[in-house]
Amino acid sequence: DSGVTQTPKHLITATGQRVTLRCSPRSGDLSVYWYQQSLDQGLQFLIQYYNGEERAKGNILERFSAQQFPDLHSELNLSSLELGDSALYFCASSVGTGSTYEQYFGPGTRLTVT
């Protein structure tokens, strides 16, 4: 158990819908990262927050947005869902934001868009 929690574990929804994925980082970790894992794209970085502020953006679509709240939990919002958004979405956390900090991953949310 990494200490990072994600809810829900599974999510099935229809095209065009909007969903929210939730992540609670390990106690004491200030950085939260979101990653998407799909068969064709592999594991891709989406976005990073550090202590409530956006720090870095990766291959995140405009239909996706995220935020980190004062209690450090984070939410990833996916809207106007398409079939290609079906993937495993991971949240990870680390103590800081330097290059030496390992990231601990949550169990992931498996999103299926039908």
Place this chain on the structure above:
Amino acid sequence: AQKITQTQPGMFVQEKEAVTLDCTYDTSDQSYGLFWYKQPSSGEMIFLIYQGSYDEQNATEGRYSLNFQKARKSANLVISASQLGDSAMYFCAMRELNQAGTALIFGKGTTLSVSS
């Protein structure tokens, strides 16, 4: 652009044997971090081992060791005395300094199958 290459899509090994999973990387940064993660069939990502670019000694964590050859830009994972529970997908990753933050970039992974 930084890049991670894992050339072995699948590896097969018997219990108790050692196995090396290959990883090469490409970066122009002087300061970077290299990581290995394990993903069993259940899907979670498990951190295994970390090597910093300035670390002179190879990292070790139990049965895992990282064979770091900086000049060759390689960071191979060595698993000694394989166990059935080691069967999983293994990802090599590099910490990329991206704008004001950091992110991991991953290779495509290597599937390890351990048989009895």
